[in-house]
Amino acid sequence: MSHSTDISIGLLLFPALTQLDLTGPYEVFTRAPDTKVHLIWKNLDLVVSDRGMAIQPTTTFNACPALDVICVPGGPGQINLMEDEEVLSFIRAQSKQAKLITSVCTGALVLGAAGLLDGYKATTHWASLGQLELLGAEPVNERVVRDRNRITGAGVTSGIDFALNVVSEIFGSDIAQNIQLHMEYDPAPPFNCGSPRSASEEQLKKAQQQVAPFIEKRLQATLKAAAKLHK
Amino acid sequence: MSHSTDISIGLLLFPALTQLDLTGPYEVFTRAPDTKVHLIWKNLDLVVSDRGMAIQPTTTFNACPALDVICVPGGPGQINLMEDEEVLSFIRAQSKQAKLITSVCTGALVLGAAGLLDGYKATTHWASLGQLELLGAEPVNERVVRDRNRITGAGVTSGIDFALNVVSEIFGSDIAQNIQLHMEYDPAPPFNCGSPRSASEEQLKKAQQQVAPFIEKRLQATLKAAAKLHK
Numbered sequence: 001m002s003h004s005t006d007i008s009i010g011l012l013l014f015p016a017l018t019q020l021d022l023t024g025p026y027e028v029f030t031r032a033p034d035t036k037v038h039l040i041w042k043n044l045d046l047v048v049s050d051r052g053m054a055i056q057p058t059t060t061f062n063a064c065p066a067l068d069v070i071c072v073p074g075g076p077g078q079i080n081l082m083e084d085e086e087v088l089s090f091i092r093a094q095s096k097q098a099k100l101i102t103s104v105c106t107g108a109l110v111l112g113a114a115g116l117l118d119g120y121k122a123t124t125h126w127a128s129l130g131q132l133e134l135l136g137a138e139p140v141n142e143r144v145v146r147d148r149n150r151i152t153g154a155g156v157t158s159g160i161d162f163a164l165n166v167v168s169e170i171f172g173s174d175i176a177q178n179i180q181l182h183m184e185y186d187p188a189p190p191f192n193c194g195s196p197r198s199a200s201e202e203q204l205k206k207a208q209q210q211v212a213p214f215i216e217k218r219l220q221a222t223l224k225a226a227a228k229l230h231k
Numbered sequence: 232m233s234h235s236t237d238i239s240i241g242l243l244l245f246p247a248l249t250q251l252d253l254t255g256p257y258e259v260f261t262r263a264p265d266t267k268v269h270l271i272w273k274n275l276d277l278v279v280s281d282r283g284m285a286i287q288p289t290t291t292f293n294a295c296p297a298l299d300v301i302c303v304p305g306g307p308g309q310i311n312l313m314e315d316e317e318v319l320s321f322i323r324a325q326s327k328q329a330k331l332i333t334s335v336c337t338g339a340l341v342l343g344a345a346g347l348l349d350g351y352k353a354t355t356h357w358a359s360l361g362q363l364e365l366l367g368a369e370p371v372n373e374r375v376v377r378d379r380n381r382i383t384g385a386g387v388t389s390g391i392d393f394a395l396n397v398v399s400e401i402f403g404s405d406i407a408q409n410i411q412l413h414m415e416y417d418p419a420p421p422f423n424c425g426s427p428r429s430a431s432e433e434q435l436k437k438a439q440q441q442v443a444p445f446i447e448k449r450l451q452a453t454l455k456a457a458a459k460l461h462k
Contacts, residue, residue: 020414023254023284027387030282039284046287051261053254053270054287056277105415126415143419155415156258157391164421174434177424181438183251184336184357184386186425187418188374190395193408194417203405207412 007170010038010067010094012107013057014087016077019049020156021104025071028163031179032171040064042086050075061090069166070094073159074105074125076214082113082221091116100166102151104159109218111152112137113225121147125155126196127211131222135229157194160185237265238401241298241325243338244270244288245318247308250280251387252335256302259394262410263402271295273317281306292321300397301325304390305336305356307445313344313452322347331397333382335390340449342383343368344456352378356386357427358442362453366460388425391416 009029011022022039029037041047041057048054059065070091072078081087091114095101103111108124111117112135122137123129123145132139143154144162151169153162164185168176193199199207240260242253253270260268272278272288279285290296301322303309312318322345326332334342339355342348343366353368354360354376363370374385375393382400384393395416399407424430430438 018258019254020258023250026284027249027251027282037283051258052268052289053257056285056287058283143417155413157414157416157418160388161419161421168421173422177422177430177434178438178441180420180422180425181427181430181434182386182441183388184425185388185420186374186429187388187420188392189411189416189418190392190399191404191408191411194411194415196412198417199408199412203408203412207409210409210413 007032007035007068008038008065009035009069009071010040010064012072012081012087012091013039013041013047013055014077014081015047016050016075016080017047017073018075018105018156019051019053019055021073021075021107021159024157024159025073025104025163027183028160028167028179031182032167032175038064038067050077061086064094067094067098069100069102069170070098072103072107072110074103074107074109074156078106078110079218079221081110082225088114098149100149100151100169102153102162102166104153104162105155106218108132108137108152109135109222111150113222113229115229117150118229120150121145122150122152123154124152127155127208127215128218131219134222134226237267238263238299239267239269239296240300240302241269241271241295243303243312243318243322244272244278244286245308245312246278247281247306247311248278248304249306249336249387250282250284250286252304252306252338252390255388255390256304256335256394256397258414259391259398259410262413263398263406269295269298281308292317295325298325298329300331300333300401301329303334303338303341305334305338305340305387309337309341310449310452312341313456319345329380331380331382331400333384333393333397335384335393336386339363339368339383340366340453342381344453344460346460348381349460351381352376353381353383354385355383358386358439358446359449362450365453365457
């Protein structure tokens with residue numbers, strides 16, 4: 001049992017996730033005072049990311065305590081989560097008492113499939129933004145979007161900005177600033193091309209072509225999830 | 232054996248590392264074409280980060296192939312590496328043929344203890360910058376520092392900027408920009424306080440006080456390593 005004053009934050013750790021969607025926020029959250037961060041999956045077996053990093057869950061759906069913050073990261077494996085009733089039920093059940101229901105990257109589409117973004121403003125990875133609407137959300141092209149108790153982050157690296165915002169919300173800006181300084185988060189990207197707004201037309205077209213097969217496959221999953229929600 | 236055209240990049244994965252020092256660059260490097268990324272430790276047992284994340288190494292010192300890029304991340308566990316001859320010998324041996332010898336955060340002090348920064352400009356986490364000099368390096372207060380084939384990154388989150396620079400160096404800016412766009416690396420820190428230059432005096436003093444015991448303990452390790460180098 002966690003101490004009654006502790007904040008408990010749970011990150012879903014699922015096969016073929018994009019590990020930085022999770023490890024960025026994890027680094028921020030674990031630096032917050034009196035905070036227990038859980039890495040949650042169906043069992044405690046090692047989970048392998050989309051690019052091969054094996055990370056161990058710290059708790060399971062059954063053993064996980066009531067969370068104050070639930071966070072769903074993204075990555076190609078999120079497609080499977082969108083039709084996995086065990087996963088969706090877990091998220092829905094935790095969301096009943098969680099203070100904040102959150103996601104990073106394409107994790108937003110899992111929240112959407114669980115029916116948790118219906119009527120909410122939200123964001124996700126730029127290449128997936130359009131599909132949020134099919135799940136009842138209002139897509140907002142920003143890095144971190146808050147609507148009532150939903151906080152969603154854009155693609156991959158946005159998880160760091162997202163998590164600092166969450167910590168600021170829960171613990172105040174002094175603590176968030178302290179963490180930002182310890183993490184030396186004073187970014188200096190080598191190029192100005194990290195979003196469709198700033199990338200060259202050529203770069204954007206190339207990246208869109210590269211993700212097109214995945215986006216098309218995920219459209220089917222999104223349509224299926226949407227049909228279930230509206231039944 | 233890796234294919235002869237493959238680039239092989241090795242990241243040291245050691246107990247009590249700061250996982251984001253490694254997971255940031257890992258996310259960038261694994262998106263580079265024809266690249267094999269190794270997570271290297273003494274054995275294949277799970278390695279636990281300073282804040283409790285358990286990650287599995289993919290290879291060992293003995294089994295690791297010749298690396299094109301060797302990268303040492305930081306975190307409190309790096310103190311132990313500075314006097315671990317097995318670790319220092321591995322790094323020195325790999326450095327003989329590696330094209331790039333690199334570090335993120337306080338990993339620079341491990342490179343320094345291996346004698347690999349003597350006469351080189353380098354950077355590290357802001358709170359540790361002063362100690363680089365004791366190991367013969369010339370500290371430079373920048374986010375990513377290159378001197379000949381040494382590339383060092385500043386604290387924690389700088390690993391993303393660092394890795395994009397490394398990819399740009401090896402594969403060209405087109406590939407690096409493609410990765411930056413896929414990772415939606417268009418940072419929007421909630422505060423302007425991520426470096427000693429930008430943080431308030433109060434925030435800086437508080438953070439300095441928090442790390443002081445570690446910095447003092449590490450000074451002893453640095454002095455010991457320096458004495459060994461000059462023997």
